[in-house]
Amino acid sequence: xxxxxxxxxxxxxxxxxxxxxxxxxxxxxxxxxxxxxxxxxxxxxxxxxxxxxxxxxxxxxxxxxxxxxxxxxxxxxxxxxxxxxxxxxxxxxxxxxxxxxxxxxxxxxxxxxxxxxxxxxxxxxxxxxxxxxxxxxxxxxxxxxxxxxxxxxxxxxxxxxxxxxxxxxxxxxxxxxxxxxxxxxxxxxxxxxxxxxxxxxxxxxxxxxxxxxxxxxxxxxxxxxxxxxxxxxxxxxxxxxxxxxxxxxxxxxxxxxxxxxxxxxxxxxxxxxxxxxxxxxxxxxxxxxxxxxxxxxxxxxxxxxxxxxxxxxxxxxxxxxxxxxxxxxxxxxxxxxxxxxxxxxxxxxxxxxxxxxxxxxxxxxxxxxxxxxxxxxxxxxxxxxxxxxxxxxxxxxxxxxxxxxxxxxxxxxxxxxxxxxxxxxxxxxxxxxxxxxxxxxxxxxxxxxxxxxxxxxxxxxxxxxxxxxxxxxxxxxxxxxxxxxxxxx
Ligand code: NAP
Numbered sequence: 001x002x003x004x005x006x007x008x009x010x011x012x013x014x015x016x017x018x019x020x021x022x023x024x025x026x027x028x029x030x031x032x033x034x035x036x037x038x039x040x041x042x043x044x045x046x047x048x049x050x051x052x053x054x055x056x057x058x059x060x061x062x063x064x065x066x067x068x069x070x071x072x073x074x075x076x077x078x079x080x081x082x083x084x085x086x087x088x089x090x091x092x093x094x095x096x097x098x099x100x101x102x103x104x105x106x107x108x109x110x111x112x113x114x115x116x117x118x119x120x121x122x123x124x125x126x127x128x129x130x131x132x133x134x135x136x137x138x139x140x141x142x143x144x145x146x147x148x149x150x151x152x153x154x155x156x157x158x159x160x161x162x163x164x165x166x167x168x169x170x171x172x173x174x175x176x177x178x179x180x181x182x183x184x185x186x187x188x189x190x191x192x193x194x195x196x197x198x199x200x201x202x203x204x205x206x207x208x209x210x211x212x213x214x215x216x217x218x219x220x221x222x223x224x225x226x227x228x229x230x231x232x233x234x235x236x237x238x239x240x241x242x243x244x245x246x247x248x249x250x251x252x253x254x255x256x257x258x259x260x261x262x263x264x265x266x267x268x269x270x271x272x273x274x275x276x277x278x279x280x281x282x283x284x285x286x287x288x289x290x291x292x293x294x295x296x297x298x299x300x301x302x303x304x305x306x307x308x309x310x311x312x313x314x315x316x317x318x319x320x321x322x323x324x325x326x327x328x329x330x331x332x333x334x335x336x337x338x339x340x341x342x343x344x345x346x347x348x349x350x351x352x353x354x355x356x357x358x359x360x361x362x363x364x365x366x367x368x369x370x371x372x373x374x375x376x377x378x379x380x381x382x383x384x385x386x387x388x389x390x391x392x393x394x395x396x397x398x399x400x401x402x403x404x405x406x407x408x409x410x411x412x413x414x415x416x417x418x419x420x421x422x423x424x425x426x427x428x429x430x431x432x433x434x435x436x437x438x439x440x441x442x443x444x445x446x447x448x449x450x451x452x453x454x455x456x457x458x459x460x461x462x463x464x465x466x467x468x469x470x471x472x473x474x475x476x477x478x479x480x481x482x483x484x485x486x487x488x489x
Pocket of ligand 1: 025029081082083084085086095256257272273274275276277278279280281286287288289291329
C-alpha cells in the first residue's frame with residue numbers, strides 16, 4: 001500500500017507511530033512487539049521507516065533516511081529496534097543522529113523485578129526508574145588536545161537543561177504515584193557543573209511538595225544501588241553518571257536483555273530496548289523480545305493507552321511467571337524461540353501475574369521550561385591562560401611575572417591539572433607536564449578587567465610560552481564563577 005493511502009486509511013482514533021525495525025535481532029523483536037500489540041488491539045497505525053546498517057549501505061553517513069526523520073517529526077512517537085554503530089570512518093551513530101534531531105533530553109530506564117527471572121535480588125521488590133539527562137554533559141563530545149600530552153573534554157551543564165530533566169523526574173514520580181526522587185551528583189568535587197544540577201534540583205523540589213526530594217553523592221548512590229536497591233523510587237542524574245548507573249541498575253533485574261527505555265523530547269519520544277543488535281544471534285529465532293515489548297508498554301502509556309499497556313504488560317509478566325515457554329537466554333536448553341514465546345504472551349492476554357504488585361500509571365505530563373536564567377551583575381576580574389610549556393613552573397613563573405609588568409594584572413599562581421604548583425609552598429616537586437594554567441587577577445582586587453587588557457595579556461604571554469586557551473575569570477552577582485585550585489587561598 002502506498003504511504004499516502006496508508007495515511008488516509010488511518011482510523012481517527014488510531015495513533016500514528018513510526019516503526020524502525022533496526023539491525024541484527026531488531027526486526028525479530030520488533031515483529032514480536034507488533035504482534036502482541038495487534039493482538040491486544042492497540043489502536044496503532046504503524047509507519048515503517050529505515051535507519052541503521054541498510055541506510056549506511058546506501059551511503060547516507062547519518063544512518064537515518066530523511067523520510068524516517070520526516071515520519072517521526074509528523075508522528076512524534078517511534079518504536080525502534082537496535083541500530084548497529086558502524087566501526088568505519090565517516091559514519092555517525094544513527095542512534096546519536098536521532099537523539100540530536102529530536103533533542104530527546106530525557107532517558108527513562110525503569111528497573112523492576114520481573115516474576116520468574118531469578119537474580120541475587122529476587123524477592124526484594126526492586127522497582128525504580130533511572131532518569132538520565134541525555135543531551136548535555138561530557139557527551140556533547142567537545143574535546144581538544146590542549147597540548148600533545150594533555151587532552152581536555154568539556155562538561156557542559158545548563159540551568160535550563162537541568163531544570164527540564166529534573167522536572168521530568170518529578171512529573172514521572174507524580175504520574176507513577178512514587179514517593180521519592182533522589183538526585184545523585186558529584187557536586188562535592190564538581191562544584192559548578194554537578195553543583196548547578198544539585199542547585200536546580202533544590203530549586204525545583206518545592207514545586208512538588210508531596211514528593212520527598214533527597215540528594216545523594218553519586219558514588220554512594222552506586223553503593224546503595226547494590227546494597228539496598230529497594231530504597232529507590234526515581235533517581236535523576238546528569239548524562240555520564242546516568243549512563244553508568246542505569247546499566248548497573250539493569251543488571252539487578254536480570255540484565256540488559258530485560259531493560260526497556262524511553263527517550264523523551266519536547267516534540268518526539270523514541271522507545272527502544274536497551275540492548276544492541278546482538279548480531280551473533282540474529283535471524284535464529286532465539287532473541288528475547290521482553291525488553292522491546294516492555295518498551296512498547298512504555299510507549300502505550302505515553303500515548304495515553306493505559307488499559308492496553310496494562311494488558312500487554314500483564315500478559316508478558318504472566319508468561320515470565322509461568323515459565324512454561326521462555327526464550328533460551330532464560331531457560332537454556334528447555335527454552336523456546338522468539339516466535340513461540342510471543343505466541344505464549346498473546347495466549348496470556350487477559351491474564352495477570354499472580355504475585356506482582358500493581359502500580360497505577362497516569363499519563364506523564366511533559367514539563368515546559370521557559371527561558372534561560374542569567375545573573376544580573378557580571379564582572380570579569382581576571383583570566384586563566386593555558387600554555388604549552390616544557391619548562392618547570394619555577395622557571396616559567398618569574399618570566400610570566402616579568403612579562404605582565406605594567407598591566408593592571410598580576411600572576412596569582414600557576415597550576416597543573418587543577419593543583420597550584422607556583423609559587424610552590426609544599427616543598428614537593430610537581431609532576432612534569434606540558435600543559436600549565438597561568439591565573440592572572442586584577443592588581444587591585446575586585447577591579448574589573450577590560451577585554452583590551454586580556455588581549456594585551458595574551459600578546460605578552462605568547463612571548464613567554466605558546467598559549468592554547470584562555471578563560472575569563474568572572475563574578476556573577478558578586479560570586480566567583482570559577483573554582484579555586486587545590487592549594488589556592
Ligand atoms: P548487544 O547487541 O546488546 O549484545 C550483547 C549480547 O547480549 C548478545 O551477544 C547476546 O548474548 C545478549 N543479548 C542482547 N540482547 C539480547 C536479546 N534480546 N535476547 C537474547 N540475548 C540478547 O551488545 P553489543 O554486541 O555490544 O552490540 C552489538 C551492536 O549493537 C553494536 O553495533 C552496537 O553499537 C549496537 N548497539 C545499539 C544499541 C541501540 O540501538 N540502542 C544499543 C547498544 C548497542 P549471547 O551472545 O550470549 O547470546
